Amino acid sequence: MESAQMMLMGISFLGIGAVSGLLLGRKSRLNKELPLIMAGVGNGFFLTIALKSLLLGVQVELLLPTGLPFGPFILVIDKLAAFFVLLTSLMGLLVSLYSWGYLEGLREKHNLGYVGFLYNLFLLSMFLVITIANGFWFLVVWEVMSVASLMLVLVEHQLKEVRQAGFIYGVMTHFGTAFIIVAFMILFIQAGTFDFSSFRAISQNLDLKVAGMVFVASTIGFSTKAGVIPLHVWLPRAHPAAPSNISALMSGVMVKTAIYGMLRFYFDLLPTGPSWWGISLIFIGIVSALLGVIYTIVQRDIKKLLAYSTVENMGILFTAIGLALFFSAQGLDSWAVFAMVAVFYHALNHAVFKGLLFMGAGSVLHVTHTKDMEKLGGLIHKMPYTSLFMLVGVLAVMALPPLNGFIGEWLLFQALLGLSWNSLGAVSYVAGPILITILALTGGLVLASFVRMYGITFLALPRSPEARDAVEVPGTMTSSMGFCAAICILLGIFPVVVVRILSGISLALIGGQNMTSGNLLEQLTMTTGQIYPLVIWASLILLVPVIVIVTRLLGGKTIRRRAETWSCGVSANHSMEYTGTAFAEPLRIIFARVLQPQREVSPNGSRVPYFSNGLRYREKVVSVVEIYLYRPVMSIFYQTCKYVRWMQTGNLHTYLTYMFITLVLVLLFAR
């Protein structure tokens, strides 16, 4: 089958899935199954196209006639789009499998047909966002994507916090979209049409000031969707509020559409910009990475912790994109390709492991009905597969060798050292090591945070009856997580194959003049340091039996005995365990400046403080960004509203008068 036809098939299946969900509604049978099967098949088509286009280098084009004056609805899969289609369809396929089991838990309270409709619409809109090659239609499908995801966040709208999350998400996403509209409008004014091809045609003659304006507008717009600090406020609210399969898609894939948009603008539609483009992105990125991870440390809600981790990872991606932009502005094209490969590798990694982690958190939620880690514990005995796959995900997010996260991190570190190795001046000589240090601190904190999350949730004694009575989730859910874990491991063992494909995409994007060979990365790493993950894997795995044999030789047969943990004579129970809050305490104190923890300790029901019956302990952290940035803005906004309130009379005639006055003014001034 031709690729274009396959694309049409993919779109149709997702469309049929959406419509069927809507028609089947709450009561009909198969209201979960049919939309999911359609979604699975649709994603399968897209996955095939993406692989075909990446491996064989075919460009796919599909033109759908619309009859509207905004230009053709044209879908193009070039190398850049193919990568993001691959990422989306891969996760879409796995999440669809996962949803089969997960949605059962929502059946009683929710309309599964409606969820299926939104689910397919959401996936379809993401594919369209990535493939569309027309600015106007981009904005349309972008909005469909935002609204579909917003409605999915609001599925469990009975809860107040979900409604609040939905509201904030709705406001923020439209704030971002407004800026993307501005970016496209500026380009439209220059080019005369909305077609990407015409944007591309004028890009070399574009005035750098105009290009700078487009850069700023698109960056603000896409940063909002990516959820980097300070535009992240919606992300840690909306991602946990959505059903977990949707969280996996939102955190794993949807935020990547922002990365796609940025790359499309910076490296395709805009000319090579000045250095400050890259520098500003690096700055935003590194701040997000560090602040994002500091907030993960204090979260009790597993899904909220994962959401803040997404903020952190987006920060890392921004840093890498900024680095690529900076190198490209300096004319160091081969280093720009290097940084760009790091972007793609990390984007792929993050999609897989964050999808895995959200699915794991969803499994825990599915069984225990809580995502508060202080009520969990000991799940490794009850949910062996989920725990094992989660461990892989946790090791991957910590960027530990020999898993995929490490490869991405390593590529970025090496690329950052390029700032010092190339003679780019004193500032960049110092900037490289500083950025690496901040990323290393981020990495160390991710490690602390995820040891806490995994240890408190899955290990030791259960802290609640729900955790004690947990059972393993159905096979569809575990197998989906298993696939993700396997991909994490494979991407960690065989990076060379992946890097070769990714450097092909990066080369196409950066388009350096004096680069022809595809293995330029190998030339770069040859002098600056190489790694062979397979060797490390082999060494780590093969040494274990050797150690077992040696210890056997030294000490004889191992006799193992189970016993209760010694707790000074009383029988051990869960109240003696270290809690997640206690685990985070040292880091909370160390980072008190950022977290500004407020604690309140009061003895309970006793007049004499020495013999209290109990203690009441409350502690909360505040978001510095929200207090110092959003609150002043909001208060100014409310003040302004107060002043114009007198205009709102509620009287129809008054409003008609307003409209008349407006019309007259428009006619007067906008001739």
Add this chain to the structure above:
Amino acid sequence: MNTVLTAVLQVILLLVLAPLVTGVIKKIKAHLQCRMGAGIFQVYYDIGKHMKKETVIANSASWIYIVSPYLVFSTLITATMLLPVITKAPLSFTGNIFVLIYLLALGRVMMTLAALESGSAFGGMGSSREVSLAALAEPSLILALVALAISGGSTNLSTIMANLALQGIGLLNPSHFLAIAALLIVIIAEVGRIPVDNPDTHLELTMIHEGMLLEYSGKGLALMIWDASIKQLLMLTLFVNLFLPWGMALAGGWLRVLIALLLYLLKILILSAVLALIESSYAKMRLFKVPGLLATSLALAFLTILSQLILRGAGK
């Protein structure tokens, strides 16, 4: 063949020698405190004793608890294979500074997770403190190594050490001393010695590393004790080979290797004495004073980069 053989032998040497170094440091410390102290082979006796003992596992513990000591040991051996000790490392082609540091981090994760398994508060306490301090130590360690990597032009450990050795006496410039000072502080933190952690205590308010081992017994405990010694020697080796890279037999015949071995042992002995001296003359710090110490190390490493920049500018 010879080079491969020596490369493998040096790994085994490091593994076998590690407990001895711990014993030597203890002995020097005892002498400084006017005690006799245990013999320098005491750690071997301890490991041997624990190896033969029965292993008691907490009811709440899972497979992570059981495999963790083996996996930690495996990460340490792999890390050792990346590090040139007296001659080229067996896996020097993948011997990247980032791989080394992140492999040690992998071991740390397994250990901290295992510490949480028994459900006692001590394990949690040790685990929490370990990851918190490690998160702050890691940047300093990476920055100090990166400073050397920048001047060495590569992130490969063997290349860095070879390049440093090539500089001859010119290596002993201010920037090198700054890097070394930064590295010394962070290595003390990494190996859990005074003033950051006290390896000889079981007092719950102060212990970090010992807290994590508290529930271990039998072979697991033996391996964990050995692990700690290996990690310590690994760090000390990294330190001496970066600080005084001369005499390493990165190429050459048996005689050179032999000389390199003797020099290496001498360097480690001197460094052990320095560590014992530091331990005897300082008190353990309060936990929340440690970040300040690590920040000092970070500042020193940063100054290294600045001074490199200045020296490079002056050289041009």
